[in-house]
Amino acid sequence: MSNHRELPVLILGGGPVGVTAAWALARAGVRVQLIEREPEPRTDWRASTFHPPTLELLDELGLAAQMHAEGLTVPRYQYRDRRAGLVAEFDFTVLKEETKYPHRLQLNQQHLVRMLVERLADEPNATLRYGIEATDISTGDDGVLVEGRGPSGPVSLRGSFLIAADGASSTARRLLGVAFTGFTYPERFLIASTSADFRALLPDIADVNYVADPDEWLFLLRTVESWRAVYPVPTDQTYEQATDPEEMQARLQGIAPLPGGYEIGDRQIYNVHQRVADSFVAGPCALVGDAAHINSPLGGVGLNSGIHDAVDLSRRLARVLLDGADEGPELAAFAEIRRQVAVEYVQADTKRNTERISERDETRRQANHDELRAIAGDPDRARAWCRRASLLESVARFGIGLPPQDIRHRREAEAKSTT
């Protein structure tokens, strides 16, 4: 064993995926150094849904109880149509035989980051380095060298491995020369939060609703702090026009008229992409979360799959660094399985969800609605739908962080069952 294995694992990016990897490794007994560009954890509004298998993983990491105490437990969600009303309702309670958490948990992602940073601050195996921007990465037989700029000048950090959790515009991905293949949607998405209670205005909606419309589709989600409406910004509208208070008021009044007007809180506009890194591993460096794959938020699975990446990789690196497992097959298994899940489940389903909600062709729109009604009306199909939408299916198929030989056995069994 070369001595670089004595070095800490470097984690680039202190978003929800990076801090999950840091906590999973540090708790397992591996030393980690987390490097984050911002001076403190970001509090941006993005993910708000945690799915059942993610909650099980976070339970193992000692977080599920606090998350449930702070979040909203939401078993039901709806597909709706702005003109026709309710199309189909799905209830994750049908998954109660196979998961301890048969619901979505609505909790804004910055709360997970806060909970993990609080724990990491007291964890002797973890060092958190805020205010350092990584600008260069080099790798060799002696591990990884990350160089960057900190508040008091240049910084160099050496590690055994690098976990690149530095988000959609990943510096690591670029420096490692890994392509990010896919496309960007022409329209941006605007998230607006309001203290108004949409359920008081639209009494039959659920806490999570995907609402189809050829022109003005949207999704409406409830969190503890507020309701959030997410809708597309026309391609010819500037940021200033889209976030103009009168324009936003008109969009929200179009969802449900509210005499006296909406109080509008946080607002953000995002570019939305469907992209996957060509490889999730380059030497001793591995890409996780948005650095490895990004997708439309329709379905709420981007961060969930990023957390699955982080736990999968952490289990493998813990075996390598603590139990002497061979790093080659472990990293290869991570790269192969997590990329396959990203492509076959996360990308495929979020793309389909986005097409379904924004379909303009009337015949296809009606066919989509008929299909959803038929699935929701058939208990076996509804259960299969919920297993897939919740990511339980992909986790049951591939596991999280299984040793390479177990994955090989599963693949062989899968091949036999399909011949």
Ligand SMILES: Cc1cc2nc3c(=O)[nH]c(=O)nc-3n(C[C@H](O)[C@H](O)[C@H](O)COP(=O)(O)OP(=O)(O)OC[C@H]3O[C@@H](n4cnc5c(N)ncnc54)[C@H](O)[C@@H]3O)c2cc1C
């Ligand atoms: C509108 C919207 C709604 C969403 N809703 C959901 C949802 O309900 N459920 C879900 O699962 N997902 C959802 N997502 C996706 C989810 O928000 C992302 O998948 C998640 O934030 C990815 O986390 P991450 O840690 O990989 O990356 P990020 O959160 O982007 O964190 C990356 C971190 O790396 C740091 N960094 C970057 N470059 C450097 C550098 N060079 N040096 C040091 N630090 C650096 C950044 O400052 C940042 O803190 C949504 C996304 C959007 C846009």
